[in-house]
Amino acid sequence: MAEIQCPNCGKINPEGKDVCDSCGFPLPSQSPSINQETPSTSPDATDSPPDLPSDAQDLTPGEAQEDIPDGEDEGDEGWLDILHAAEEGEEPGDLQTPSEEDEEKKEDTDWLKRIRALDVEEEKGQETPEGETFPTWMSEVEGEEKVEKTPSEEKQELPDWLQSEEEETGEAEPILSEKDEGETAPPEPAQEEEGHFPSWLEEEEEPSPAGEGPIQPFELDEDDEVIDDLFDEELPSWLSSVDMEKEEAETGDDISPGELPGWVEAMRPVVESSDTSGLAEDEEYIENYGPLAGIPSVLPAEADIDQTSVEEGSKLSFELQVSKTQKEYASLLENVISREGKAKPKGEVKPVATQRVLRWLIAIVLIISVGASVITGGGTGNPSPAGHQKDDPGPAALYEMIDEMEARDTALIAFDYQPALAGELNATASGVVNHLLRQESYLAFISTQATGPSLAEHFITNTQSEFEYQHGRDYINLGYIPGQAAGVLSFSIAPREIVPIAFNGANAWDSPPLKEIQTLSDFDLFLIITDDPTTARMWIEQVNPYISRYKVAMIVSAQAEPLVRPYFQNSPQQISGLAAGLPGGWAYEELTGSPNLSSVFLFPLNVGIIVTILTVFIGGLANGILNLIKQRKNKEKRGVS
Amino acid sequence: MNIKFKTPFATAVAIGVGVIVLAGYFIPGLISLRFLFLRAGLVLAAVALIVGILNLFAVHFRKMAQNDDNSGYSLILVFALIATLLIGFFDMFQSYMFGQPNFQTISWLFTYIQLPIETSLMAVMAVSLTYAATRFLRRNLHTYAVIFFFIVLMVLIGTLSIFTPEVPFLSQIRQWIVQVPALGGARGLLLGIALGTIATGLRILIGTDRPYGG
Numbered sequence: 001m002a003e004i005q006c007p008n009c010g011k012i013n014p015e016g017k018d019v020c021d022s023c024g025f026p027l028p029s030q031s032p033s034i035n036q037e038t039p040s041t042s043p044d045a046t047d048s049p050p051d052l053p054s055d056a057q058d059l060t061p062g063e064a065q066e067d068i069p070d071g072e073d074e075g076d077e078g079w080l081d082i083l084h085a086a087e088e089g090e091e092p093g094d095l096q097t098p099s100e101e102d103e104e105k106k107e108d109t110d111w112l113k114r115i116r117a118l119d120v121e122e123e124k125g126q127e128t129p130e131g132e133t134f135p136t137w138m139s140e141v142e143g144e145e146k147v148e149k150t151p152s153e154e155k156q157e158l159p160d161w162l163q164s165e166e167e168e169t170g171e172a173e174p175i176l177s178e179k180d181e182g183e184t185a186p187p188e189p190a191q192e193e194e195g196h197f198p199s200w201l202e203e204e205e206e207p208s209p210a211g212e213g214p215i216q217p218f219e220l221d222e223d224d225e226v227i228d229d230l231f232d233e234e235l236p237s238w239l240s241s242v243d244m245e246k247e248e249a250e251t252g253d254d255i256s257p258g259e260l261p262g263w264v265e266a267m268r269p270v271v272e273s274s275d276t277s278g279l280a281e282d283e284e285y286i287e288n289y290g291p292l293a294g295i296p297s298v299l300p301a302e303a304d305i306d307q308t309s310v311e312e313g314s315k316l317s318f319e320l321q322v323s324k325t326q327k328e329y330a331s332l333l334e335n336v337i338s339r340e341g342k343a344k345p346k347g348e349v350k351p352v353a354t355q356r357v358l359r360w361l362i363a364i365v366l367i368i369s370v371g372a373s374v375i376t377g378g379g380t381g382n383p384s385p386a387g388h389q390k391d392d393p394g395p396a397a398l399y400e401m402i403d404e405m406e407a408r409d410t411a412l413i414a415f416d417y418q419p420a421l422a423g424e425l426n427a428t429a430s431g432v433v434n435h436l437l438r439q440e441s442y443l444a445f446i447s448t449q450a451t452g453p454s455l456a457e458h459f460i461t462n463t464q465s466e467f468e469y470q471h472g473r474d475y476i477n478l479g480y481i482p483g484q485a486a487g488v489l490s491f492s493i494a495p496r497e498i499v500p501i502a503f504n505g506a507n508a509w510d511s512p513p514l515k516e517i518q519t520l521s522d523f524d525l526f527l528i529i530t531d532d533p534t535t536a537r538m539w540i541e542q543v544n545p546y547i548s549r550y551k552v553a554m555i556v557s558a559q560a561e562p563l564v565r566p567y568f569q570n571s572p573q574q575i576s577g578l579a580a581g582l583p584g585g586w587a588y589e590e591l592t593g594s595p596n597l598s599s600v601f602l603f604p605l606n607v608g609i610i611v612t613i614l615t616v617f618i619g620g621l622a623n624g625i626l627n628l629i630k631q632r633k634n635k636e637k638r639g640v641s
Numbered sequence: 642m643n644i645k646f647k648t649p650f651a652t653a654v655a656i657g658v659g660v661i662v663l664a665g666y667f668i669p670g671l672i673s674l675r676f677l678f679l680r681a682g683l684v685l686a687a688v689a690l691i692v693g694i695l696n697l698f699a700v701h702f703r704k705m706a707q708n709d710d711n712s713g714y715s716l717i718l719v720f721a722l723i724a725t726l727l728i729g730f731f732d733m734f735q736s737y738m739f740g741q742p743n744f745q746t747i748s749w750l751f752t753y754i755q756l757p758i759e760t761s762l763m764a765v766m767a768v769s770l771t772y773a774a775t776r777f778l779r780r781n782l783h784t785y786a787v788i789f790f791f792i793v794l795m796v797l798i799g800t801l802s803i804f805t806p807e808v809p810f811l812s813q814i815r816q817w818i819v820q821v822p823a824l825g826g827a828r829g830l831l832l833g834i835a836l837g838t839i840a841t842g843l844r845i846l847i848g849t850d851r852p853y854g855g
Contacts, residue, residue: 355776
């Protein structure tokens with residue numbers, strides 16, 4: 001199979017390739033004549049450089065330059081010669097057949113030639129032209145298909161160079177045969193040593209004349225300076241020995257940059273544009289310079305800039321032209337931005353005198369009216385509650401629950417309200433707890449708020465002092481349960497484990513009120529006093545599974561009533577009794593027949609509500625009218641303006 | 642503890658405890674385990690209360706040290722905290738060791754200091770609300786403001802216990818306002834809160850929400 005050696009990098013490429021696989025350099029087309037040509041071994045070859053084939057030597061320098069890529073090994077030698085000529089300051093186009101003096105100058109490249117000669121020899125030995133049978137020396141290893149030929153016939157079929165070699169040595173055929181046999185069987189070292197190179201190759205082997213000794217395998221000579229140069233990081237000796245100054249002096253500025261190979265020059269269009277200024281309106285731009293010279297429709301490297309406009313632009317002033325109005329806007333913006341970084345002093349806001357007076361006036365009116373009603377004793381039981389408050393079933397249901405309790409039954413009371421609402425809830429709950437104490441019930445207090453135990457103590461001490469209930473004997477304060485809903489749930493599951501000791505540190509469950517209590521359901525009544533609907537819901541949700549709903553009742557403030565009342569009004573009920581606010585407490589006291597705090601506070605409450613209604617109504621009406629007048633004045637001002 | 646270990650560990654504990662407590666409502670065998678976790682939760686809540694008190698003390702003590710404009714209030718708070726704590730320990734000692742009645746000194750502080758202060762604040766709020774109601778139409782004079790103003794008056798009138806028997810429809814109007822629109826709105830809020838609570842619980846159970854860190 002014929003192969004093509006790249007003239008640029010020397011890479012062997014298979015036949016049919018147009019460009020080199022390694023470097024992409026265009027490969028020369030391989031003509032049959034080139035495939036058939038063989039290195040000349042004629043005596044004339046000594047006059048010509050041994051690196052060039054004979055037909056190449058016959059070419060003129062110009063032709064040689066064009067035909068350089070056509071050869072295989074010749075191509076390599078051609079570009080080497082070009083390089084060599086360049087070193088000597090010659091143009092590649094002036095390539096001439098090297099003389100003997102040139103050969104002496106090329107001593108530095110002999111090492112490359114020797115390596116290439118070996119490669120060429122191996123390639124030639126394996127090369128087979130297309131459409132032809134193997135050469136005779138190859139066909140001998142074909143075995144049975146081989147046709148026995150006479151030595152004269154075989155000699156005629158051998159290439160010329162091989163025939164001449166055979167004439168000189170007479171051992172070429174055996175050597176080659178043995179070499180070919182070596183491809184199928186391992187060659188014996190003795191036979192390899194007896195091999196000889198052809199005469200044209202042995203001419204290169206000066207130290208070992210042809211036929212005088214065996215062909216030694218190519219080995220790197222460690223002492224060889226040229227080989228050392230190959231593996232040295234520095235420049236090779238032949239390159240470093242070049243006197244750069246001298247070379248520069250010889251070459252000067254004659255080196256033309258970007259010289260193109262001949263085949264590229266041949267491809268380039270010869271048409272040149274006369275227009276050197278760039279694109280014309282009706283004409284296509286034709287490149288004048290460089291590798292693309294003569295090719296039309298090429299984007300010009302020079303920008304389409306009018307030089308006159310550029311010169312005028314460079315003379316323009318960069319001073320900003322602004323109008324007077326724009327300058328005012330800019331200064332205004334600058335002032336606004338500069339103010340942002342400064343702290344604005346905060347002036348003292350003086351309260352409007354009328355507002356302060358109005359505030360004090362309202363406070364004084366409320367205090368006097370409510371205080372007077374309390375001092376005058378408002379009339380315990382004097383006011384008659386509204387019909388819906390009289391008919392409220394909550395207090396009545398709660399009354400029935402307590403009334404059914406027997407002596408020494410235990411009621412658990414949760415004090416879960418804020419001290420701020422103690423005035424309302426203490427009054428509301430006083431009548432209910434009073435009823436419990438009159439029933440001689442045991443009491444147990446619990447709370448989920450930190451102030452709950454103190455509220456319970458305050459309540460029992462200040463509102464029910466007549467009964468002289470004592471802690472640990474008649475009632476027990478279980479203190480505070482942390483954890484909100486989790487605490488309530490835990491207490492509902494196992495009250496003895498969650499609250500083992502009382503508020504005073506004593507064992508709560510050994511006291512008479514809790515001695516018989518084991519679970520939450522053992523309490524006879526669970527009364528929750530709260531001002532918060534969320535707290536009420538929490539208790540209802542957590543204790544309902546552990547105590548009968550018929551034992552749960554609530555006392556809530558008026559603000560929590562709307563959200564708690566559905567627990568009582570729904571069916572089934574989740575609480576069985578409810579007293580909401582002072583009216584609820586008053587209604588309960590009406591049922592018990594013993595007026596208490598609710599009855600005392602109900603009249604002052606009503607007085608306070610009446611004063612509040614009047615104040616809000618009068619004040620609101622006056623302010624609304626003032627606002628209306630102000631709005632009309634503003635509208636009139638807008639209409640005038 | 643390494644943070645990389647802490648995060649998944651805390652998540653696993655939170656999810657595991659939550660699932661067990663939730664399952665304790667439906668699986669009788671888990672009731673005892675649920676109760677155990679609940680008791681542990683109560684102890685942690687009590688400890689958290691103590692930690693909160695210590696943090697409050699530290700914050701105001703730091704403000705005192707900085708001597709800023711409000712350091713005087715911090716001084717009062719720290720002094721009151723320490724005094725109440727000492728009195729509480731003294732009462733606890735008296736009650737536990739000598740069996741004296743329940744925390745008489747602390748009860749005195751509560752009855753004559755805390756209770757009047759909080760009740761007075763509520764009274765001041767009543768005056769402020771009354772004043773705000775009178776000024777309401779001064780700033781807002783539009784349809785909804787007027788409606789709101791008269792609804793407030795109607796509810797106040799309906800709350801009266803003295804004059805409503807002669808004018809029964811006033812109490813009925815108040816009942817309708819309280820039981821229908823007001824309760825409906827409040828119930829709507831509660832339902833929204835309940836749904837939000839369920840969603841938050843589920844997020845914690847599946848580990849999407851990790852308020853404990855990570």
